[in-house]
Amino acid sequence: MGHACVDVYQGAVAALVPFFIAERAYSYAAASGIVLAATVVSSVVQPLFGALTDRWPLPWLLPVSTLMGGLGVGLAGVTDSYALTVAMVAMSGIGVAAYHPEAARVARDASRGSHTAMSWFALGGNVGFVAAPWMVAAVIAVGGLRASPLLVIPAVGGAALCAIALREVAGRAASDSTHTDRVQGRDDWPSFTKLSGAIVCRSIVFVGLSAFLPLYVREHAGGGAVAGTVALFVLYLGGAAGTVAGGKLATRFGRLRVVRWSYALSVLAVAGVVFVPGPAIYLFVALTSLGLYVPFSLHVTLGQDYLPRRVGVAGGVTLGLAVSVGGAASPLIGALADAFSLRSALTPLMALPALGWFLLRTLTEPEPLVAPTVSSTRTGG
Template sequence: MPRNKSIILMSVGHACVDVYQGAVASLIPFFVAERAYTYAAASGIVLAASLLSSVAQPLFGALTDRWALLWLLPVSTILGGLGIALSGLSGSYALTLAFVAVSGIGVAAYHPESARVARLASQGSHSMMGWFSLGGNIGFAVAPLMVTAVIATGGLRLSPLLVVPALVGSALCLPVLRALDNPTHAGSSAAAPTETDDKLSFVKLSLAVVCRSIAFIGLSTFISFYAQQRTGGGTAAGTAALFVLYLGGAVGSVLGGSLADRWGRITVVRGSYLITVAAVAGVVFVPGPAIYLFVALTSVGLYVPFSLQVTLGQDYLPTRVGTASGITLGLTVSIGGLVSPLIGSVADATSLRTALTPLILMPALSWLLFRTLPEPTAPKPVAAAQQTGDNTDGEPSPAQRNHR
């Protein structure tokens, strides 16, 4: 299968999964309106989606380092959609948390293997990985529109309709999986591991990813409420802010890959985080419609590093690509959810502005960590026979073991 076609299908499939991560934050205002949840209770739903996911993604990554689990992509896509689809059916807070947690597990299972497959299909191109990440960003951006269109029409009882993207995404990934499962698949220019892990750099990278995650998830959880307060608008004003936050990520992902091909990943990420510090400050302190401009700048700034951090993690841990993907790609959308209840509690006790102000520090900390990181050596191409044949240590490759 041609590289461009594979990446397009993978990108659309990524959108169909990440729409459910965006759907969690998008459902919060409706849970508050219909069930009278407090800020802390509402942010607990985000926690439910994030807690299991943050733990499970590295575990799924470790499994994909040992075996090629291509079947995880369609199965996890369905699981992610099913949890969100069921979350609106029960008035029970415990059941709502459970269903959202199921969706989080599905998302966790998808990302490590999809990142590994996308890196193979992209043949190591930063730009192609940017397009793969774009799909996830589009899924985030579409989520508030999809949720509002469905739930605002008939309430939370219509949530089962939200399973449709999962059905589409699981079907679209099948042609790519069939091509990759073929032992004669031409992936001759995928990267070969250097067999040398830079664990210290990977730890620093992971800490930077955590800081980025706290900033993004914190904003995505509460930006709808905050935009309504700062603009004096209603639900539409909040939905628009969330849409801008997610849509800007689509621009940032593609821009990041293109800039990295010219300037290098580390340089681009450093500059992006530095700009984001000022952008988040604008979101928190600038009143009126100008908040939308700063939300857009924040989104672009936080997403320029998105795909670059994934490939950096894979290059820092070339012998554990699945684990690296599970941590860098997974933590960006999970760890931040663990902090959301704390932000919600502070907001309940003081104000949203007070609770969101510490988020300004997060991209600054990411920038400081990236100041200490080196640009890893680019992996060298290998022959197709090495990818579908034996590893350098004489053991069958994960793809072979799975095929057998």
Template sequence: MRRRTSITLLSVGHACVDVYQGTVAALVPLFVAERAYTYAAASGIVLAASLLSSVAQPAFGALTDRWAMPWLLPVSTLLGGVGIALSGLSGNYALTLVFVAISGLGVAAYHPESARIAREASAGSHTAMAYFATGGNVGFALAPLMVAAVAAAGGLRWTPLLVVPALAGTAMALPVLRALSKRKRADSGAPAPVGRDDVPSFVRLTLAVVFRSIAFVGLSTFISLYVQQRTGGSSAAGTAALFVLYLGGVVGSVLGGAAAARWGRVAVSRWSYAVTVVAIAGVVWVPGPAVYLFVALTSAGLYVPFSLQVTLGQDYLPTKVGTASGITLGLTVSIGGLASPVIGAMADATSLRTALTPLIVMPALSLLMFRTLRDPEAPRTDQPSRVSAPGTQVIVTGRGQIRSPSA
């Protein structure tokens, strides 16, 4: 199988998994409408998906650094879909939390191994990794539309229909795994990887990811309800806002990969977070339909650094690619869910506008972290004679080294 085909299948599979991260936030208005949940109770559902995922993703990353687990791709995809499919069937709040947590566990298991495999399949290309990340963003963008279709069909009792993307993603993972197995047998004589980890830089990058996650998940959880309030519109107006928030990520990730090739990952990320500060302020304070413009700018600003943070993390921790991927790719979404109940409780006590206002500070803090970072140098190898061909560089992963064209 050609590398481009593998990346395409991985990207579509990523969409089939991340649709379930977007679905959790998209289901919040339905839970509020059909079960009369408070803001705090509804945000607790987001927390259920995020809390387990936040703990599990670094653990799965550490495991995949030690042992190859490609089978996690189909298994975790199914788990993510089944949990969401069952979440609407029981009116019991505790059971709903359990089912959503199961989905979160599936998502957590998927990201570290899929990012490692995507790095191998792309030969370390930032652009290819941007397309892989874009696949996940497409899944996010489709989530509100899928939930809207479920709502139109009959509400929460139709959530079993949401298992369909998981079945499709599982089917797409299988040929990639077969191709990977053949490639590993062919490359069994490759030299052992070397490289030095830059832990301080990775910690600062992780903090930037955490602040971004709080802003993104906080907005995605409440943007539908907030836009309905601000515009006096129907639930369709809120769904449209959430769709715009997710759809901008499709454009943002691709732009980020292309811009980084010219100006560098760190510089592009700095500018993106600076723009996002202004954009979120517009979402919170600008009245009327103009809110959709600022939602789109916020989406692009938050997503331009998305794939860049993944490859930066992998380069800062070249000997622990799975761990780096689990944190920078997975926790980008899940850790923000830990702050959602706080936002919900504040909204119950004051107003949604007041509760969302602190989110303006989050991209500013991410920008502050990026001000301390630099693009890492290409990893070195203890066998330079193996990579002396002109126009090539070594991309060191957790299990091997890959030769790719120099940027």
């Protein structure tokens, strides 16, 4: 639930853009600069926070970063200065970035490495992202940008939830006789690099479809703007189901086997989205969503087990950098669509899950290791 209260601010920035354009007459370039400030800052600094939390215990970072993420978005609508608006949004991005590596560590510790539990933790972030447009519309559409401080309310609730969770985890660790203060094992950087490459492939596909799927469905399935909205909803809804299913499937069949199956499914599903006409496209959108989201939480636990001495860095990369890097491909997809057609631009996306599967095929299942608790001494390895 705390994760949802943080990631709502990732989606809120994009949801605020139409209101910035309407009330402040920002150009499209200026508005996109605001989104870029939040996205780039967050994705770049997230591994840095992961490195910090690997060296020093920073449990207080969870409630503080949650409040920081909310304050940045909440104050963005108060000032008329473009520079200050960008600065506030960037501050929110830093808060979101600071949260994820330590939160992934605490979630791992609280669940004792459970794949199913990590999938529920990841689902919280998905719920927050999807809820963001509704929250922004409820506040800003009624009160205008000057009402943006009300958007801080979820951050206050999220900070309180983080504080409660930290207290419970620390209390359990103090009475757990099997607790180990130091993680043993060696970091497997080659495997982690291959995993990160696969995540980038998955990210490009998801970002590309999120940006252009509504337009493509309107062109090839009919139904106007409603059809595009429905397709996007199916993509997100299937993501929520896939995130939860991933943990349960991994418990039964193994993480890498499930991840490879998912990437293979994504190749066929994306091909169906691109080439199958008519209403059947919604089925392939749902299958694509499952293929992209079933491995989402498994990426995190695999990354942490490949880097047992740097689980903060692993969380920062798998939850942040490798996921956000896919956004850099959006301008290229748009340029291809302008030069040729939207179908021509989306067709190359079929090859990316195949490349991800190729990177994953030689990986071996890492041995899950006991994670240090939030009260443990961090080591750089």
